[in-house]
Amino acid sequence: MEYYNVGVKFGGTDDMWELFSKKNCWFMGYHENEKPRLDKQAVSVKVGDILIAKAYGSTSQSNYFVRAIGIVTNTKKPDDIPEEYRDRLGFSVIWIKFFKDLIALPASEYERGGVHTYTIHHESNIEFISKINEMMKFDYEEKNYDL
Numbered sequence: 001m002e003y004y005n006v007g008v009k010f011g012g013t014d015d016m017w018e019l020f021s022k023k024n025c026w027f028m029g030y031h032e033n034e035k036p037r038l039d040k041q042a043v044s045v046k047v048g049d050i051l052i053a054k055a056y057g058s059t060s061q062s063n064y065f066v067r068a069i070g071i072v073t074n075t076k077k078p079d080d081i082p083e084e085y086r087d088r089l090g091f092s093v094i095w096i097k098f099f100k101d102l103i104a105l106p107a108s109e110y111e112r113g114g115v116h117t118y119t120i121h122h123e124s125n126i127e128f129i130s131k132i133n134e135m136m137k138f139d140y141e142e143k144n145y146d147l
Contacts, residue, residue: 002049003123003132008067025077026051027090028119041120042089047072051093052132055102063104069136070095097136
């Protein structure tokens with residue numbers, strides 16, 4: 001299992017989260033072959049890998065914001081995404097955690113910046129991965145459900 005930080009705003013402004021969450025997917029903001037270096041990262045993603053949907057616009061920000069966490073279920077996008085996005089590399093994803101209030105992690109503590117602002121980035125920081133694993137844990141607090 002590998003971890004990848006992924007952007008959810010095309011061009012840093014066009015928020016795609018609603019589509020990604022509704023269609024259980026994620027895909028690049030770039031057309032395939034437009035950014036070969038990022039394509040290489042995307043094609044290395046496998047079923048079972050973890051996607052960390054980030055909200056981090058520039059290297060000068062003091063926080064790295066986590067918006068959602070998902071698990072890749074297929075290395076192909078769903079068939080029912082809008083036509084205009086079918087030429088983008090992406091995946092089918094089950095988004096297991098969504099944070100209405102973004103989780104702010106100190107950028108300096110987790111060495112965020114530079115490549116971490118890219119559309120997709122393979123994560124290798126052990127402390128950051130450990131924090132994501134902690135965030136993925138289920139809240140087992142007892143709840144009453146009307147059946």
